[in-house]
Amino acid sequence: MPTTTADFREAAGNSPAVRPAGTGGVTLVCGTRPELIKLAPLMRAFGDGCAVVYTGQHYDRSLYSRIRADLPPSDRFHELGVGAGRRGGQLGRTVSAVDEVLADRPGRVVVVQGDTTSALAGALAANAHDLPLVHVEAGLRSHDRAMPEEHNRVLIDHLADLCCAPTELNRANLLAENVPADRIAVTGNTVVEALQTALPSAEDRWAVLAARGLERDRFVLATIHRPENVDDPARLAVILRELGRLPLPVVFPLHPRTAKSIEAAGLRPLLDPLVELEPQAYPAFLALAAEAAVIVSDSGGIQEEASVLKRPVVVVRRSTERPEIDGTFGTRVLPGPAIGTEVARWLDDVVGHRERLRNLPSPYGDGSATARIVAALDVLLDHRTGVPTAG
Numbered sequence: 001m002p003t004t005t006a007d008f009r010e011a012a013g014n015s016p017a018v019r020p021a022g023t024g025g026v027t028l029v030c031g032t033r034p035e036l037i038k039l040a041p042l043m044r045a046f047g048d049g050c051a052v053v054y055t056g057q058h059y060d061r062s063l064y065s066r067i068r069a070d071l072p073p074s075d076r077f078h079e080l081g082v083g084a085g086r087r088g089g090q091l092g093r094t095v096s097a098v099d100e101v102l103a104d105r106p107g108r109v110v111v112v113q114g115d116t117t118s119a120l121a122g123a124l125a126a127n128a129h130d131l132p133l134v135h136v137e138a139g140l141r142s143h144d145r146a147m148p149e150e151h152n153r154v155l156i157d158h159l160a161d162l163c164c165a166p167t168e169l170n171r172a173n174l175l176a177e178n179v180p181a182d183r184i185a186v187t188g189n190t191v192v193e194a195l196q197t198a199l200p201s202a203e204d205r206w207a208v209l210a211a212r213g214l215e216r217d218r219f220v221l222a223t224i225h226r227p228e229n230v231d232d233p234a235r236l237a238v239i240l241r242e243l244g245r246l247p248l249p250v251v252f253p254l255h256p257r258t259a260k261s262i263e264a265a266g267l268r269p270l271l272d273p274l275v276e277l278e279p280q281a282y283p284a285f286l287a288l289a290a291e292a293a294v295i296v297s298d299s300g301g302i303q304e305e306a307s308v309l310k311r312p313v314v315v316v317r318r319s320t321e322r323p324e325i326d327g328t329f330g331t332r333v334l335p336g337p338a339i340g341t342e343v344a345r346w347l348d349d350v351v352g353h354r355e356r357l358r359n360l361p362s363p364y365g366d367g368s369a370t371a372r373i374v375a376a377l378d379v380l381l382d383h384r385t386g387v388p389t390a391g
Contacts, residue, residue: 025108026377027131029098029122031055034301035113037282038137041193041370042111051076053101055094055118087117087148094121095128102129109381112156113137113190115149115321123156132384134377137189138163139170140300144319146228153321162380164373166364167324185376188365191304196367198283199290199309208287212251212275217350220248220343221292222274225255228318229298233265235335239316242339243296244273247347250296251288253277294346296339306330307362312346312353314339324363 110126112119166189306313313330
């Protein structure tokens, strides 16, 4: 099973690499593991014409080591190591660091993914250098201004020369904000290709379960890490208690931010009923997610992944920027008894729900997002230079 970026490149998708003629000099800016996972299919498509600027936004030692192992050893890899800190200070340091890389090796186009501080920093640095900017996963909106990522998303979309919207709903969000239609391409989401590449075989998935004493459809997988849930000790305690009351074993990969909050608030006894794990490598996590009876999470990416894996997800959030799955693959609930109520609904007929979800298409596309993004990027560069890049 692929575990490094080199593996992802080798296996990303069933079709050959789709390298656009003339897009050498692509600079990908990322700083977190989810960004890396979703950008891996594009790294393969761009091949040697791609440079990676890794900001180091994820700073926990164990998580960092996994991220670093996933990045290609190359003279086209720039490690900035901006680390943690208050959001404003982190943004400022990251913009300055990315700006220095672009001053030395500007390339032709900058690509950012999602809504992180690193993505916004890459967008601002590209703008300062008058480089065309491509935003992968554009147009997502929670309409929740208390969410820092919402501000990042909006700013990046309005700076971008090309907004790669995963769904028609995302396109509609952009049009409603007066982003010109000719700057928008509906592409699907590269998470589909990344997941299809990294998902272990059925035999390997069952081996992952067996090593942990688990059985298919006989456990719940839970991940909680968002500030709205883990920075408030009372809210975090409520979520952990509800997870501990579920009727099946709850597998709980413990995010570094969550672990820190649990220790600070003295909540470790609430982990006793749970099957606590370290943060998992992506293939191992997918093995657990694919075989779980139900997933409970506050992660945006897991909402997408659940729709590809055809598993139900209970989203513990006050708002979501991925409403496409609501009422099909999952539902959103607030921390409290609603977690148990919604999980119980999915547990009433696990086999039947699995079969029903198997027949539902993911709203995030059919695995051709990379080819569509590359084609749209080619058109963008054609228009910028006036010189055709293909043919």
